Amino acid sequence: MKADPKADAAPAASGGKGKLFIMIGAAVVVLGLGGGAGWYFMHGSSAEAAAGPARKEHSSSKKSKREEAPPEYVNIDSFTVNLQPEHGDQYLQVAFTLQVEGPEQVELIKANMAKVRSRVLLLLSGKKASEISTVEGKQQLAGEILAAVNEPFVPHGDEQEVSDVLFTSFIIQ
DSSP states (O other), X not given: OOOOHHHHHHHHHXXXXXXXXXXXXXXXXXXXXXXXXXXXHHHOOHHHHHTOHHHXXXXXXXXXHHHHSXXXXXXXXXXXXXXXXXXXXXXXXXXXXEEESSHHHHHHHHHTHHHXXXXXXXXXXXXXXXXXXXXXXXXXHHHHHHHHHHXXXXXXXXXXXXXXXXXXXEEEO
């Protein structure tokens, strides 16, 4: 006798539905894990939350300023400085960029550029070539320039908000 084609098709269809449900379930699990991981990395771990509100409050005012606007940059034109004598006459030709927090700081630095350049010139002219020729020396020098530039321009005034010194040219000869 001939087998009924409808009877043979029924078990095959039910097996296909089972595989379909398994695949859909696996996809839901993978998407759920991906979403959970994304949330975890976007919102931080519970260890940060357990660190306490005091830590968050302390850094929140500075963070909110930084998150509001991206940093701005002020180019300081190249200038040449005589270094302290070590092995004959040596000089430093340097150019750098200041990273500041916001457009009002850019304007403040530009308005007081003569003071900025004078402070840096006085700082650099007291250096020896051996002190600033290494990577560590350059990093230390960047920190000293940062401190000098952040000093208030007026007595008892607020410090500038310069956050980094980025050398764009640094030649010792």
